[in-house]
Amino acid sequence: MQFAIETFNLTKNFGQLIAVEGINIAVEGGSVFGFLGPNGAGKTTTVRLLNGLLKPSGGSARVLGMDIQQESDFIRAKCGVQTDTNLYEKLTARENLEIWGMLYGLKGNELTSRMNALLEMFGLAERRDDLVGTFSKGMKQKLSIARELIHDPEILFLDEPTAGLDPEAAEELLQYLKRFVENKRRTIFLCSHRLEEVEFLCDSIAIIFKGKILITGKIEELINNLWKENWFTIRLEKISQEFISTLKNQKYISDVAVSDQKIMVALPDEKDISRAISTLVGLNANIFEVHRDRHSLKDIYFSVIPQDKK
Numbered sequence: 001m002q003f004a005i006e007t008f009n010l011t012k013n014f015g016q017l018i019a020v021e022g023i024n025i026a027v028e029g030g031s032v033f034g035f036l037g038p039n040g041a042g043k044t045t046t047v048r049l050l051n052g053l054l055k056p057s058g059g060s061a062r063v064l065g066m067d068i069q070q071e072s073d074f075i076r077a078k079c080g081v082q083t084d085t086n087l088y089e090k091l092t093a094r095e096n097l098e099i100w101g102m103l104y105g106l107k108g109n110e111l112t113s114r115m116n117a118l119l120e121m122f123g124l125a126e127r128r129d130d131l132v133g134t135f136s137k138g139m140k141q142k143l144s145i146a147r148e149l150i151h152d153p154e155i156l157f158l159d160e161p162t163a164g165l166d167p168e169a170a171e172e173l174l175q176y177l178k179r180f181v182e183n184k185r186r187t188i189f190l191c192s193h194r195l196e197e198v199e200f201l202c203d204s205i206a207i208i209f210k211g212k213i214l215i216t217g218k219i220e221e222l223i224n225n226l227w228k229e230n231w232f233t234i235r236l237e238k239i240s241q242e243f244i245s246t247l248k249n250q251k252y253i254s255d256v257a258v259s260d261q262k263i264m265v266a267l268p269d270e271k272d273i274s275r276a277i278s279t280l281v282g283l284n285a286n287i288f289e290v291h292r293d294r295h296s297l298k299d300i301y302f303s304v305i306p307q308d309k310k
Contacts, residue, residue, distance in 0.1 A: 002065065004029040004155055004187040005050060009059035012045055019045040021211040022059060027204070029154075030185040032177075034202035036193060036301060042211040043191040047157050050189075051076055064154055077104070080148030081157040089133035093124055093143055096132060097150055104151035111150075118146040122176055138169030142176065149180075159191045174200060199297040207304055214304040223295045226303060229254055230270040231293040234263045234277070237286035246279060264293070 005027035012020040020042045027033040035043055048054045050063055052072025061068045063075045087096050094115060101111045119125045122142040132140065141161060148156060161177070162170035174197060181188055181201075192198050198205060199219065206216035215222060236243070239261060247265060248256050252275060255266035265276050273290065280287060 002029065003027055005063050005189065007059065007061040010049060010056055010061050011058035012049055012054060013057040018211050020049065023213045025206045025213065025216055027187060027189060029187050031203040032181055032188040032190060032201045034198035034205035035189060035191045035208065036198060036205055037208040038193060041208045043208060044159065047191060051079060051081055078153055079155045079157060080153040082145050082148045082159065082161065087132045087140060087144060090131060092129050092131055093119065094128040096143060097147055100147045101150040106151065114150055118149055122146050138165050138173065141165060142173060155187045155189060157189045162194065162197060177201060195298045195301055205297065207301060209305055215300065219297055222300050226300065227295050229266040229268055231264055231266050232273050233291055233293055234265065234280065234287060235289040236261055236263065237288060239263060243280060243283055243285055246283060247276065250279060
């Protein structure tokens with residue numbers, strides 16, 4: 001498989017400080033990859049390494065098949081990096097995109113066509129001739145991302161793209177990004193600590209802590225590997241000790257927990273939930289609800305980050 005990004009024991013030291021230590025990640029092309037970790041974990045340093053803005057102290061990496069040290073100029077021409085807005089507020093949205101496009105050698109009809117398409121995609125077409133200084137935070141965020149897409153990069157690096165946005169603006173931006181990946185089949189490398197947003201957008205993730213990768217892979221596969229059993233919650237009208245002891249004696253149930261009027265059962269085989277329900281019905285239990293408990297990216301994150309640093 002041709003990966004959009006691959007690192008091989010990539011390391012960066014700043015004097016005695018090890019900012020990134022021997023990281024190995026692989027990002028599939030046309031996907032959204034979530035790069036998670038607390039502040040100071042090494043996310044920004046990694047992005048700068050991948051874009052050739054820093055030279056590694058050890059290891060190597062390839063971006064779009066190109067070596068980050070030998071072909072950094074070509075890599076930067078194929079990537080967009082959005083870390084903050086940094087827009088020209090006394091210019092219009094169209095003028096901001098035009099200047100950025102010209103820096104990449106775009107001009108004429110090609111530049112105009114790309115500007116119009118991006119303004120339309122991000123819902124800014126009607127404000128194209130308004131000064132950016134009059135824009136809301138959410139509009140500026142969208143314009144800053146559109147600017148990084150003007151040269152049609154194959155990889156877009158994003159750093160907390162919804163930071164400072166209200167929930168409605170954040171949701172709107174996430175939907176735009178999801179459509180962008182689906183329609184253009186481009187790759188997004190998303191640095192964030194907003195777990196729900198990462199889970200919504202990303203196919204695969206890596207969690208970095210103190211410069212080291214703690215875990216990486218597809219979210220669903222990581223969940224299945226970390227939690228082998230299937231937990232179900234059964235809500236009852238009332239719970240008796242007989243219900244609990246009977247369930248605990250069933251060989252197909254590996255664990256039982258109780259909370260309020262709920263019984264939680266762990267099943268190696270999810271199909272056995274019907275047997276658990278039948279067992280309770282046989283004891284004249286009045287069952288209100290049964291649902292499977294789903295693990296999330298949040299569970300993954302807090303299972304690998306050291307307890308005293310969560």
